[in-house]
Amino acid sequence: MPPVHVLGPDELRAAHRLFAATIQQDPVPDDDWERAGRSYSPGRTLGVADDGALIGTATSFPTRTAVPGGAALDTAAVTRVGVRPDRTRRGVLSAMMRTLLDDAVDRGEPLASLRASEARIYGRFGYGVASRGRHVCVSGRGAGWRREPAGAVRLVLGADIEPTLTALHDVLALRRPGGITRRPAWWWAQVGRFVAKEQHLVAAVHTGPDGDDGFALASPLPEGSFSHRALKVNDLHADGPDSTAALWAFLTGIDLVDRVDGWLRPVDEPLELLLADPRDCTVTGAEDETWLRLVDVPAALAARAWGDGAPVLVGVHDRLLPANDGVYRIGGGTAERVGADPELECDVDALAMAYLGDRAPSLLAATGWWRVHDAGAPARADALFAADRLPWCGTYF
Numbered sequence: 001m002p003p004v005h006v007l008g009p010d011e012l013r014a015a016h017r018l019f020a021a022t023i024q025q026d027p028v029p030d031d032d033w034e035r036a037g038r039s040y041s042p043g044r045t046l047g048v049a050d051d052g053a054l055i056g057t058a059t060s061f062p063t064r065t066a067v068p069g070g071a072a073l074d075t076a077a078v079t080r081v082g083v084r085p086d087r088t089r090r091g092v093l094s095a096m097m098r099t100l101l102d103d104a105v106d107r108g109e110p111l112a113s114l115r116a117s118e119a120r121i122y123g124r125f126g127y128g129v130a131s132r133g134r135h136v137c138v139s140g141r142g143a144g145w146r147r148e149p150a151g152a153v154r155l156v157l158g159a160d161i162e163p164t165l166t167a168l169h170d171v172l173a174l175r176r177p178g179g180i181t182r183r184p185a186w187w188w189a190q191v192g193r194f195v196a197k198e199q200h201l202v203a204a205v206h207t208g209p210d211g212d213d214g215f216a217l218a219s220p221l222p223e224g225s226f227s228h229r230a231l232k233v234n235d236l237h238a239d240g241p242d243s244t245a246a247l248w249a250f251l252t253g254i255d256l257v258d259r260v261d262g263w264l265r266p267v268d269e270p271l272e273l274l275l276a277d278p279r280d281c282t283v284t285g286a287e288d289e290t291w292l293r294l295v296d297v298p299a300a301l302a303a304r305a306w307g308d309g310a311p312v313l314v315g316v317h318d319r320l321l322p323a324n325d326g327v328y329r330i331g332g333g334t335a336e337r338v339g340a341d342p343e344l345e346c347d348v349d350a351l352a353m354a355y356l357g358d359r360a361p362s363l364l365a366a367t368g369w370w371r372v373h374d375a376g377a378p379a380r381a382d383a384l385f386a387a388d389r390l391p392w393c394g395t396y397f
């Protein structure tokens with residue numbers, strides 16, 4: 001197989017074109033390339049070329065991921081992965097993933113993260129589903145809320161949207177495990193380019209007793225008619241049920257809006273508990289959100305907070321990064337590698353499934369993801385891995 005190489009600035013457009021084609025999209029037009037090109041972090045895009053043409057590409061950008069306890073760990077966010085359809089299943093992706101992992105190790109990034117087009121691709125590279133979301137549809141006009149939403153909601157317009165939401169997002173998102181910081185290119189793709197073209201967006205901020213504590217961004221869905229409109233929530237981060245209720249009540253209460261759809265919303269967003277009629281919220285789907293890779297297992301385990309309870313010995317196996325192999329003693333608020341026999345064992349992808357608090361070790365053991373050598377260990381591990389809130393990110397990349 002031809003080697004993986006780091007692409008120079010003059011090769012990025014070809015990489016962008018190749019990736020777009022692999023997900024069946026048009027290339028970006030000349031006018032938009034300058035901005036799209038800026039979204040690539042220098043020195044972090046890989047390519048595989050054959051016969052003078054790119055046949056595979058993948059890139060990453062730096063972000064930080066909040067973990068239980070509040071620390072935010074440097075993370076390689078892997079994205080724009082594609083292999084030309086006539087060159088798939090020959091190891092091109094495998095070679096690029098290997099290089100991306102080595103690159104994260106060299107950069108000292110303890111985590112890598114991605115969003116998967118298909119669920120069967122990334123487990124083999126040590127990524128596991130670490131947060132999930134659900135798709136919801138909430139009735140408009142008819143929806144009533146159990147109590148009058150507290151606080152005030154104000155509309156944010158035009159050029160004010162991006163700076164207002166940016167400032168709020170990074171504070172709110174990092175309060176929850178799984179939240180990541182966003183970069184300007186994300187905001188340009190999700191907000192800036194629509195504002196520049198004066199396309200319609202609904203942006204709103206909620207103010208609670210302690211100041212601004214939530215925001216929502218929605219855009220119109222194409223279906224419906226003049227007096228029966230539907231909105232799609234593109235972004236909604238809220239600090240607690242009052243802010244959540246007020247923002248959803250605002251969107252569903254806009255005149256002419258019959259329906260508001262949300263995609264990959266937090267699994268524990270309490271819409272059914274907030275609505276007067278819980279059936280005004282229909283769950284239309286559920287999907288994996290964060291695919292997380294613990295690149296540096298000792299550093300990642302040491303960085304998160306642990307629950308109370310008796311310690312547990314977890315054996316970790318990492319086929320691609322054997323420096324992570326070992327038995328980790330978790331307990332007393334810390335995690336460290338020890339020379340002992342494991343009470344539980346897992347591969348690094350299955351460790352990621354519990355790391356942010358999404359899946360309980362006992363459930364992972366019962367479903368065959370973790371192996372049990374001590375019958376009392378799963379319950380102890382559950383208490384240690386438990387987090388205050390289910391993880392959720394809310395940023396798709």
Ligand SMILES: CC(C)(COP(=O)(O)OP(=O)(O)OC[C@H]1O[C@@H](n2cnc3c(N)ncnc32)[C@H](O)[C@@H]1OP(=O)(O)O)[C@@H](O)C(=O)NCCC(=O)NCCS
Pocket residue numbers: 022023080081082083084087088089090091092093094095115116117118120121124
């Ligand atoms: C997904 C994609 C990048 C895989 O590239 P690839 O070069 O074919 O992958 P590899 O040859 O390195 O495959 C490695 C292994 O993963 C498996 N695999 C790869 N893609 C798979 C898929 N979509 N479904 C199931 N298994 C897959 C291969 O069969 C192979 O298994 P093996 O090690 O047991 O032989 C490529 O199919 C693609 O570009 N798809 C369309 C765009 C896309 O979905 N990109 C990902 C965005 S998140």
